[in-house]
Amino acid sequence: MIVLLGVLVVILGFATRRNPLLVVGVAGIVTGLLGKMSPQEVLASFGESFASARSVTVFVITLPVIGLLERYGLQEQARTLIGKLGKLTTGRFLTLYLLIRQLTAAVGLTSIGGPAQSVRPLIAPMAEAAAETRAGGPLPQKLREKVRSHASGADTIGVFFGEDCFLAIGSILLITGFVNSTYDQHLEPLHLAMWAIPSAICAFLIHGARLLNLDRQLERELAVAAAENDLTAHAGLRTEDAK
Template identity: 55%
Template structure:
């Protein structure tokens, strides 16, 4: 029965979240409760925390990226992005996002997943540029249209990453697909799966590009 005691850490998590306590403190407290009930000393639990942080220290890069983006925005990054788009005569929301979709898919296909994303590019650059293109072509936008353009920018990033990353064979999703197929006695190498992901990525690009062109048309009808 004693080997079930470490599961009481789960109750700590449930109780902490139910009381709306600080999530980080709740998780740390739960980990200590679990470790102590499993027979570990406080020092050993702390050592496990330290090792886990050291093994996954690449995740801490977000604490460097986010302040950098915040500082750039404070000093006019979004305004400069809007000004660039306003300088292009034929810029539209659809054309801009199609170009971003192409960039996102190509970079994801060669393993550069972190060169773009909602925090890195969509919020500070792509969304403001798309809004500027929409305002230039169709005038002042209402709140619903602004939300629609922002959502389209975020969706473009998701589609580009999701269907582009499987072309890069050294990624976890490929390993998962390979293992799932192996349970059904279908043996494929990662490179074979990556090659077969190419037609899907092309189809996704064409379909989403069509959606973006239809977005342009719907915005045009709104302005008439």
Template identity: 40%
Template sequence: MELLRLIGVVIVVIGFIWKKDTIAVVVVAGIATGLVAGMSFMEILTILGKSFVTQRTATLFVLTLPVIGICERYGLKDKAVDLIRKAKNATSGMIISLYQAIRALAAAFSLRLGGHPQFVRPLVNPMAQAAAIAKYGELDEKTEDEVKGYSAAGENFGNFFAQNCFMGASGTLLIVTTLSAQNIQVNALQIAMMSIPIAVISVVVGVIHNYLFDRKLNARFKKKAEV
């Protein structure tokens, strides 16, 4: 019976494998777990409601989804293709690398660009997809998923490794507090200075990573053309 309470984990895993809507999968998993635990449906809804209210800042991205959906419905990707076609020699890897560098620089100065919902999904990914379409023609599902993954990775790498370059960043202050609690005396400036080489290395590695991705796409579509 105790193992049955893990049904929520199973639902999440299956939902992600089948590529179902993330929010819907998580909500269904939460409801199923609550029912198995003996909670009433109203108790589950109450907990979900309280969690939403107390963590509402984490769900602000939902407000951007209708706008993104409308833009995509009325030709966002087509416009991206037209724009990228005008830029000679642009590739998916180049676009993602450029965004990662900009993202890292912004994070170093604690400038919030919006992340996945506001930048990657509506702008970076369509432009990277458009570059691939302009160069190779229509993309298969595997290539589309890879471009999405590399676009998301550019956001993650750029933000994660560069944010501690800012002295007032929460991560920087957390490191200072943690080390001070262990009688290791450091200040925010020292942590920020030590974070700069890491941020630079992350951008260099990202550029190499995206360059190799472009080469992989070239080899893949060259092979398809020969067949």
């Protein structure tokens, strides 16, 4: 039980807002030493874990490419494109992206999207441009952040509920492998994937409705912001007149 003190290190580290990488690293070292591993064995364990999971860091390679594309106007072109589609609102655009993200994840294409690969350079700017087209001008920073959060949410929900419909995804294989080996069952990945389809459909309907309702929310908040600006401007004029 003493090796569980490593969990306490993680809790204390996150509670005091320390660097997550440092916290996890220290927790791993503490757990290894309490488990009567030598420093060499702890270091070897870190190396083996990194080598076996190095594919997780492949996405880092895409970051310089995305940065270069943004430098040469990727976001501006995305905004221009969406600005030409006057009837495409923010909610409709994000609902369409949610559908595409779910369908691509359902056939195993989970890596073609993501916060770094698509949301920040493409989806969020296009959603903002759609809102600005409807508003007739730039968005307040609060609404801009709201649109960005919904863009990221559409991506996350789409891939989360869509990927389980693909029978060769890691989570499906992990569940079937664990159940079959532990409980002596013969559960097939296809069975789990089929049962994930109703959940994916419900997720699309529920979150799609939330995204479509986003248009009305933006209209109301834009009206409130415009009224506040008018009051501020009117108060400024009265102050100048009083002087």
